[in-house]
Amino acid sequence: MIRLGVIGTNWITDRFISAALSTGQYQLTAVYSRTLETAKEFACKYGQVECYDSLDDLANTDVIDAVYIASPNSLHAPQAKVFINAGKHVIGEKPMASNITEVQELVELATDKQVVLFEAMKATYVPNFEVIKKALPKLGRIRKVYFSYCQYSSRYQKYLNGENPNTFNPAFSNGSLMDIGVYPLSSAIALFGEPNSMTAQGSLLDSGVDAHGTLVLHYADFDVTIAHSKVSDGFIPSEIQGEQGTLLVDFISECHGVKLCRRDEPAVELTVEQDENAMRYEAEEFARLLNSGTVNHEGLVRSQIVSAITTQARAILGVRYPADEL
Template sequence: MIRLGVIGTNWITDRFISAALSTGEYQLNAVYSRSLETAALFAKKYDSVECFDSLEGMAKSDVIDAVYIASPNSFHAPQAMQFIQYGKHVIGEKPLASNIIEVQDLIAEAQENNVVLFEAMKAVYTPNFFAMQKALPKLGKLRKVYLSYCQYSSRYQKYLDGENPNTFNPAFSNGSLMDIGIYPLSTAIALFGEPNSMTAQGTLLDSGVDAHGTLVLHYQDFDVTIAHSKVSDGVIPSELQGEQGTLLVDFVSECHGVKLHRRDEPVLDLTVEQDENAMRYEAEVFAQLVANKTVDHQGLIRSQIVSAIITQAREIIGVRFPADVI
């Protein structure tokens, strides 16, 4: 049983706690917030939870084995580092860190301290992701992949109204690539590995973060086009095209449905049943890694490739974060 602490008192933390508890592998023991009152208010729906307003206090306490980090993006790496150095396992919300240097530093520190570091990327752990992966050989020689995730941010109107919400503020390492594009990008890397090269385009807001953009990953004989946006909604499925057939994937961030279209054959629905809360599967994988003390795992390779691509893409389109200054 993993004794879990959480950083963050928002809806995504609640959703992860629900997913983690449903696996039977966790008990919630601690909640951190900058305000003890806020932590207590959040924790009151759970039993026997200790509340902290000191990160160091929770990191060095003996009431937790692992921490789930769901703070603003720019805080992910420094908070993860603090808990790693106190010997705690870390599951960090995506993105794991602001840039590739931070990711590499975290991995080195986790391995030095013999703890599990894990990026919470639900898209690549769902049953329907594996259904998609299993179906790839049925497509024949792969030629074109289009992965789309575009979601109008609930905070965009605040930005348009002249406010400065965290989600559009470079001080918090935000933007479309970091918050939205990372889902289809992680899916592509999980399916196909590191590309030979990459091109990137993005449209910047006055705040300095990207509103939307496109990545193209170039492999030996096919390419992957990734569309992402925080200022518009996408409704089309993602598509993987081969010489013998095409896969359609609904809502690539959770893989809600997978359909195989092979030439001159009936459409085959490959969708399998999966938990309504897709975070359950990443929670299960993290618990297995902790139980097996698997410090060096495949997810870290993917996280490094993804972070390196995003760091390079931001350089191309001109998105700079304070965290990038070394």
């Protein structure tokens, strides 16, 4: 049984805890918040759980084996370092860190300390993502790929009202690419590997973060076009087009549906049943890595490629974070 501590007391933490407990491989043993009162209020529904308002105390306690980090993006890397240095395994919400320098430092530190470092990128671990990978040969030579994830932020109106919510504040390493675009980007890297080159476009808000944008990953004989937005809703499926057929993917961040359309053949539904809470599968993979002692894993390679691309794309767009100056 993996003894789990969590950082963050928001809805996504609740959802991950539910997912982890549903696997039967975790026990929630500790909760951290900036105030002890908030930690206790959050933890009360989970029974006997220790509460902390000190990161160092949580990192050095013997009641946890691993920690789940769901704090603002800018805190992911510095908090992960505290726990890795204490010999604890880390599963951190996407993005793993603010930039490629931070990601590489975390990977090197985790390797040195021989602990598992894992980015919670649910899109690449759900069962229907495996369906996509297995179906690719049926498409023939890949020619065009279109991935779209556009979702109007629930906090955008606050921004328009003159407030400064974290999700549109560069101090917290946010913006459309880092919060939304990383999902289809990670899926593309998991399917096709590192591109030969990339181009990026986007529209910036006055706060300095990107509201929406487009990435194009250039491979030898095809491109992957990625549309992302936090200021508009998108409903079109994503597509992988080959010379013999096309795959349609509903909601690329969780792969709710997969349909194969081969030329001159009836469309075939390939969708398999998934848990309603897609975070279950990332929790299972993290547990597998811990139980097998696998420190160097495929996910780390993918996280570094993704972070290198987002760092380069932000440089093109002119999106700078305080973390970039460190």
